[in-house]
Every structure is written in C-alpha cells, then in structure tokens.
Amino acid sequence: MKLSVLINNFNYGQYLRPCIDSVLSQDYPDFEVIVVDDGSTDNSREILASYGERILTVLKQNGGQASSFNAGFAAASGDILFLLDADDSFLPGKLARIAEIYDRNEIDWCFDRVTTDEGDPPPAQLQVTLFDKRDTLRRGGFPSLPVPTSGLSFRHNLLSQILPMSVAKDVVLSDNYIKFAAAYLGRGAIVETPLTFQRIHASNRYTGTSRAKTLRPRIMIATGLELARRYDGLHALGKSLVAGGIAETTSLLRLRSETRNTVAGGPFGDDAVNEVAFMAARKRLGNMLRRGQS
Known part of the structure; x- marks a missing residue:
C-alpha cells in the first residue's frame, strides 16, 4: 500500500x-x-x-x-x-x-x-x-x-x-x-x-489567533453552501451551517454594539468590548448547534 x-x-x-x-x-x-x-x-x-x-x-x-x-x-x-x-x-x-x-x-x-x-x-x-x-x-x-x-x-x-x-x-x-x-x-x-x-505561532492563519473569531462565521457559511451544493444528502447540514454562520455574524455585530453601550465611559477598550461580545455570541451559537445535534 x-x-x-x-x-x-x-x-x-x-x-x-x-x-x-x-x-x-x-x-x-x-x-x-x-x-x-x-x-x-x-x-x-x-x-x-x-x-x-x-x-x-x-x-x-x-x-x-x-x-x-x-x-x-x-x-x-x-x-x-x-x-x-x-x-x-x-x-x-x-x-x-x-x-x-x-x-x-x-x-x-x-x-x-x-x-x-x-x-x-x-x-x-x-x-x-x-x-x-x-x-x-x-x-x-x-x-x-x-x-x-x-x-x-x-x-x-x-x-x-x-x-x-x-x-x-x-x-x-x-x-x-x-x-x-x-x-x-x-x-x-x-x-x-x-x-x-501542531505548531502554534504568531503567523497561524486560523488556529490560536484573534482572526479565528471573525473567520469562524465566514468558514461556516462557505462550508455550508459548498456542502449543500455538492451533496444532495447534506442539504440539511449545509443549511444549519449557513444559519449558524449568519446568526453568529449578526450576534457579533449586535452584541458588540450592546457591549459598547454597556461599558461606555468605563476603563474598557475595543479589545474588551470585542471579547465580551464574542463570548456571548459563542454561547448563543453553541446552544443553537446543540439543539441540532444527534
């Protein structure tokens, strides 16, 4: 072989x-x-x-x-x-x-x-x-x-x-x-x-980097669309991935705005605002995906 x-x-x-x-x-x-x-x-x-x-x-x-x-x-x-x-x-x-x-x-x-x-x-x-x-x-x-x-x-x-x-x-x-x-x-x-x-370093394109937070919903959407396009039996999974990616993107935008308003005037910069929003979005997405698992 x-x-x-x-x-x-x-x-x-x-x-x-x-x-x-x-x-x-x-x-x-x-x-x-x-x-x-x-x-x-x-x-x-x-x-x-x-x-x-x-x-x-x-x-x-x-x-x-x-x-x-x-x-x-x-x-x-x-x-x-x-x-x-x-x-x-x-x-x-x-x-x-x-x-x-x-x-x-x-x-x-x-x-x-x-x-x-x-x-x-x-x-x-x-x-x-x-x-x-x-x-x-x-x-x-x-x-x-x-x-x-x-x-x-x-x-x-x-x-x-x-x-x-x-x-x-x-x-x-x-x-x-x-x-x-x-x-x-x-x-x-x-x-x-x-x-x-697996080497974790500053030049990683995804794993262990801050880019993973914004790339993840794009990956979910692109992967879901391609799986549904290519395989008839994966339409349901493809739709779920696309919906999850859109939901996470929407949540990130909304939660970032909400978080900025919440911490306005406090000792928090953009990094803190983003991190709070991402944590909340991940929790929401995780709950949604678990409901779809078998």
Whole structure:
C-alpha cells in the first residue's frame, strides 16, 4: 500500500525543513512527499529545491489553501493520502501506524489528534475509535471532528469524491469542508492519541489567533453552501451551517454594539468590548448547534 503526504505551504519557510524532514524520516517502506507551494515570497522555494528528487514539488500562483489541496491531490499516486500543513510535523512512526489502522479496519478515512507540545514522544499505544455518523450528517447533525488539517488522511478513492473542491481566498473554505464530506461519504476512525505536532505561532492563519473569531462565521457559511451544493444528502447540514454562520455574524455585530453601550465611559477598550461580545455570541451559537445535534 503506497502512501502520499501532501504538504501545503505558503510563506512558512522557517518551518518547512522540520516539516518535510519529519516525513522523510518515517519508517514506512513506500511513500511519496508532495509539497505544494502556493506562491510563496519568502525562501520556501529555495528550501524545496535543496531536497532534489527526494520530494515532488508543485509550484503554483497563490490561490489559497483549497487550491493547494486540489493541486496536491492531482499529483498524488498513493492509495492513502495524508494532509500536512507546512508549519506542522508528523511524530516518528505515524505513517506505519496509520497504515496499519487502514489494514485492520474497513475504513475510508482516519483522523489523528494533534499535540501542541513539540517535546511529546510518540505514544506507546494508540486509542482508536471507529466512527460512522453518516445518518447523523444526513439528518443535519454536527458530529464532533476536532482534528486540524495535519491530522487528516483518506483513501484515494474517497478523496476523489471530494477533491477537486471549490477554492476561496485564505482558509475560508478548507479542511472543515473535507472533514464533513468524508464523514458523510464513508466510515472512518479517530485516533485519540496524538501522532501529529501542531505548531502554534504568531503567523497561524486560523488556529490560536484573534482572526479565528471573525473567520469562524465566514468558514461556516462557505462550508455550508459548498456542502449543500455538492451533496444532495447534506442539504440539511449545509443549511444549519449557513444559519449558524449568519446568526453568529449578526450576534457579533449586535452584541458588540450592546457591549459598547454597556461599558461606555468605563476603563474598557475595543479589545474588551470585542471579547465580551464574542463570548456571548459563542454561547448563543453553541446552544443553537446543540439543539441540532444527534
């Protein structure tokens, strides 16, 4: 069984070598590394060139993360495809252990949780939960899939039903669409024990940044629209995501105004006003989504 690791990169030159090296040092016997550079303007392309034929490099104009997924998939020849952000890395032994999970189980996808502690060693044992929420998704429910891009892997034939995907700037349409689509199309597994290191830093496009607060409703709306457009069985989920994104956007605008009026004249700046509004909006959205879960 051949594996393909699809690394997407945009101006992450400072993290690129640890990322690529974490894959090249894997002990699995048959895999390829494909790095898609999405129009970087730093030293990324010089770093990629230094690896020669050890990796397959796809150079393209900047088009966003979704376009990088599409380009990597088009170049891949593996039976199992892994996604990896260029600022993250795989723990030693990940490829072999995930491949074994595919061998032992009739699954179409496998998501492994991540650690944000770079010093974490590979786990001695894995906790694997088989996951089949296809009926829940058809009813418009929201199964929990709390795994970022770098923890995702798929059988090639499943991902061929998802990619190529529509493109959008930045990360507005990216891994959430892929995760929900995969869970709708097939049976999977979640590895509860981290096999991937996710790096949290000042240049993150979403995770751990203040931008996440304003990006989240845009992601929900874009993801919901695309899922409903692409899959007949996901109309209910798509509508729920769009409604949630609109509700959160509306709540943020209204609550920000209300909060500003409440704290006017006090020792609070815009950051405090925004944070209070976001906390209230998240609570309202969480209550709404829980009512739609199964």
